[in-house]
Amino acid sequence: MAQALSLRAGDLVEVLSEEEILATLDERGELDGLPFMPEMLQFCGRRMVVKKVAHKLCDTMTQTGMRRMDDAVHLEGGRCDGSAHGGCQTFCSIYWKTAWLKKVSDASAEPRVSPGTLLPLLVKNARKEPGPEGEERYSCQATELLRAAPVCLPFRDGGQYVADVRTGNATVWETLRTIFFGLFNRYQNFSRRRLPRWLWIRQGLTWGWVGPGPNTRTPTGTLDLQPGEMVRIKSRAEIVATLGSDRKNRGLGFEEEMAHWCGKTARVLARVERCLDEKTGQMLQMKNPCILLEGVVCKGLYKSNCPREFAPFWREIWLERITEAGIA
Template sequence: MNLRVGDLVEVRSEAEILATLDERGELESLPFMPEMARFCGRRMTVHKVAHKLCDTISRSGMRRMERAVHLTGARCDGEAHGGCQTACSLYWKEAWLRRVDPDEPQAAPEPEPALLPLLLARTRKDADHYSCQATELLRAAPTCLPFRDLGQYVTDVRSGNAGVGSVVRTFLVGLFNRFQEFSKKVLPRRLWFRRGLRWGFVEG
């Protein structure tokens, strides 16, 4: 679909989304969660194109996500996950959306009785642990995205995620941080710039 920031989309019906999911309630290893069902049939704008994400689980760095976006105002309310209050920004696969024209008539959403039971059955890994998009991100984004992959920065600009100036600054900060890490490995302490600290120069 090549969605961009600001595009108007409509979340597909429960029946259409159900048809994209496997027996785990996932598409390309990304769960469609019970908290997302309330958005079915609604029209929303693309907030960001989610082509990459930060690995906060194993801290492997950036990971590549395929065909996904964040929608403005679409956050998890945690209702099906023990009242979790993290309010994560939900990931939406393009297959769950369709681009619409603002003047196009909006059809009334039709509930799909089979969708919610499937999703609710997959909210727990076991009696003590929940499963959600946040816990499964490494499966949904299995490929590491190296800093030197310049294509990611081009995508940021083309998708509308960020302006050229912001992207250049992000790249330069990343380059500086890598220089600091390298210098701490090969240079004597007296030659470290600002004690070898990463950008921001905050210790701890």
């Protein structure tokens, strides 16, 4: 069934019932290494729109580049609320195996009550063995992604770009643009390693132009922003001025994909105080809360059109509060 269901961005699907999904899972509550998480049960029986076809993803754990994913999609509004994982606030976009969905044509459907038979298995498998010091550790889609997508996808693999267009993940123009960025950034990396400085383009920076900051000890800033408030993201130059030589502010990185949003306005979605470490599954408590912004996600511009749409964390020093009347 997974192989037979061919989906595109914009298709309407229905999430299967709890019993139907249970039939696809192994004893770990997984399909092809991808966990079905307790947070996903609330979507059973709902009809949702395919946001992106998740045929690839960027490796944020070991930085190996792109990975191939088979038979999976992201759905509109299908993000993890962290309720079964210690209240993690990363707000990840959930992966849905096509075996857990069926294609439909009518958006209306009677909601179905989940009987709860699958929940004990999922809750049990959402925990890992405790850490070396007895700390709680969790297992989720983010911590297990490298098992679910074990095959690296090199930049030169042209089939991925054909799939981007064929599935509706990206337009032809967007695909040509991301290929250009990838080629340019590879030249920049080569020039920094092999060429004299006078041949470097813009100091050898990759596209997006986020250079190292000037600080040995990075500054802080507090706005006490609350969900629903409006902010403007500061300019790239203003944010870089808060960074250290590692392009981080107190351990939080500022990347080219985030620079794409500089100058834009957005509404505060949440204050982030805790999140899972993808590598260990351990819950991290933030000394200084970060901010999530509504609709502000990684577009994959510089990452081969990655459809993951990770929601970046923002330091309050990178934002400025505005009123509704102050929106340009």
